[in-house]
Amino acid sequence: MKIAMIGSGYVGLVSGVCFADFGHRVVCVDKEASKIEALKRGVMPIYEPGLEDLVANNVRENRLSFTTDIAEGVRGADAVFIGVGTPSRRGDGHADLTYVYAAAREIAAVMDGYTVVVTKSTVPVGTGDEVERIIRETRPDAEFAVVSNPEFLREGAAIADFKRPDRIVVGTTDPRAREVMTEVYRPLFLNQPPILFTERRTSEIIKYAANAFLALKITFINEIADLCEAVGGNVQEVARGIGLDNRIGSKFLHAGPGYGGSCFPKDTRALAKSAQDAGTPLRIVETVIDVNERRKIAMADKVIKACGGSVSGKTIALLGLTFKPNTDDMREAPSLAIVAALEAAGATVRAYDPEGMEHARALMPNVVYCADAYECCEGADALAIVTEWDAFRALDLDRIKRMLKTATIVDLRNIYRADDMRRRGFSYTSVGR
Ligand code: NAD
Numbered sequence: 187m188k189i190a191m192i193g194s195g196y197v198g199l200v201s202g203v204c205f206a207d208f209g210h211r212v213v214c215v216d217k218e219a220s221k222i223e224a225l226k227r228g229v230m231p232i233y234e235p236g237l238e239d240l241v242a243n244n245v246r247e248n249r250l251s252f253t254t255d256i257a258e259g260v261r262g263a264d265a266v267f268i269g270v271g272t273p274s275r276r277g278d279g280h281a282d283l284t285y286v287y288a289a290a291r292e293i294a295a296v297m298d299g300y301t302v303v304v305t306k307s308t309v310p311v312g313t314g315d316e317v318e319r320i321i322r323e324t325r326p327d328a329e330f331a332v333v334s335n336p337e338f339l340r341e342g343a344a345i346a347d348f349k350r351p352d353r354i355v356v357g358t359t360d361p362r363a364r365e366v367m368t369e370v371y372r373p374l375f376l377n378q379p380p381i382l383f384t385e386r387r388t389s390e391i392i393k394y395a396a397n398a399f400l401a402l403k404i405t406f407i408n409e410i411a412d413l414c415e416a417v418g419g420n421v422q423e424v425a426r427g428i429g430l431d432n433r434i435g436s437k438f439l440h441a442g443p444g445y446g447g448s449c450f451p452k453d454t455r456a457l458a459k460s461a462q463d464a465g466t467p468l469r470i471v472e473t474v475i476d477v478n479e480r481r482k483i484a485m486a487d488k489v490i491k492a493c494g495g496s497v498s499g500k501t502i503a504l505l506g507l508t509f510k511p512n513t514d515d516m517r518e519a520p521s522l523a524i525v526a527a528l529e530a531a532g533a534t535v536r537a538y539d540p541e542g543m544e545h546a547r548a549l550m551p552n553v554v555y556c557a558d559a560y561e562c563c564e565g566a567d568a569l570a571i572v573t574e575w576d577a578f579r580a581l582d583l584d585r586i587k588r589m590l591k592t593a594t595i596v597d598l599r600n601i602y603r604a605d606d607m608r609r610r611g612f613s614y615t616s617v618g619r
Pocket residue numbers: 192193194195196197198215216217218221269270271272285288289292306307308309337338339340341448449
């Protein structure tokens with residue numbers, strides 16, 4: 187099959203290379219010429235474990251290519267995936283669909299033969315109808331179907347998630363489109379992932395409902411962590427105690443500084459907005475958004491409290507800036523809110539992140555960026571661990587203690603044991619324990 191992927195970011199590039207790895211012929215299109223040039227040279231625009239090798243293998247096998255020319259990708263394609271961004275619209279939190287609709291217009295102008303146009307971007311319910319309308323308006327003669335096929339991969343584990351999904355959701359009632367989508371995903375059937383065919387609007391809602399539910403689960407355990415801190419209890423044991431109930435499940439119950447990233451924040455906002463517009467507000471989701479926003483700032487207060495109530499004139503070392511490990515993505519990372527609050531309280535922030543510093547520099551220009559974890563701690567009044575990169579899980583704690591001015595650690599990801607840290611002579615604060 188020939189597949190075109192419009193948009194070669196996290197989702198477009200990872201999906202594209204995985205489809206190629208399944209044996210399909212894939213053309214990844216992006217309008218950003220520098221991104222395509224870099225990809226042609228084998229340079230990845232994102233940090234994602236395993237991606238570079240997988241791209242190189244599939245380019246070598248002539249199954250994967252890159253272009254800025256949408257016609258080159260779309261002509262002769264059986265399926266054209268839209269994987270462009272759907273960021274929050276300024277002001278009201280609705281998903282900005284400008285890129286999706288522009289892509290639909292561009293695809294329509296160049297498509298030939300029966301084409302299945304697949305929306306992989308996360309889009310509000312009803313977007314598929316509008317994409318269909320746009321294509322029909324641009325090309326009244328065209329033979330096509332518009333399908334919703336949301337993506338559930340996580341950054342940092344994107345390739346494994348794509349290749350071994352918990353489920354595949356396909357929103358279409360068109361039998362011919364269903365056949366094409368079955369062919370697209372046939373190579374995966376060996377692993378027998380459930381493939382759920384459903385109506386297009388339902389498929390669009392599934393994506394937002396999944397992300398909102400996961401955001402809710404995290405926010406729930408974060409509030410339980412606050413309760414544990416207030417009354418005495420251990421949130422990790424509570425999470426285990428409830429997670430062992432199969433109806434609840436143990437995943438996404440790690441208390442921390444609040445969820446961030448390019449998806450949960452914007453998708454919960456977009457879902458809340460769609461529901462408000464429909465006259466059926468989702469009060470739970472609205473509360474999740476609010477609680478999570480407050481939490482990020484409350485994490486700075488935790489650091490300030492650990493420093494004796496003031497950080498004015500003090501230096502705080504931050505380990506981990508990205509919203510989660512194994513990515514260089516800084517979008518809506520809790521570190522952004524924490525750094526802003528600490529700086530506003532008069533602190534100087536030193537930081538180290540294995541992959542995120544290049545993006546972080548542009549977003550947080552006053553931070554002093556360091557070469558490694560130890561340099562970061564040098565002369566700091568306290569250390570805050572914000573992202574649980576593996577490299578921070580086994581730090582030489584005696585060395586860290588020597589580097590810090592005072593042996594104070596705020597562990598916002600609960601990666602160390604409280605009793606051990608106290609035994610080593612640290613003033614140690616964590617989350618919900
Ligand atoms: P991204 O910003 O990393 O990539 C989008 C790319 O699309 C950019 O490179 C941009 O230049 C390109 N683009 C925009 N308009 C174009 C056009 N007309 N023609 C060609 N290229 C165009 O975004 P992303 O993180 O990959 O997210 C894409 C969509 O997938 C979003 O809706 C997001 O919510 C959803 N999603 C993302 C993830 C994730 O982990 N990042 C997971 C599941 C779903």
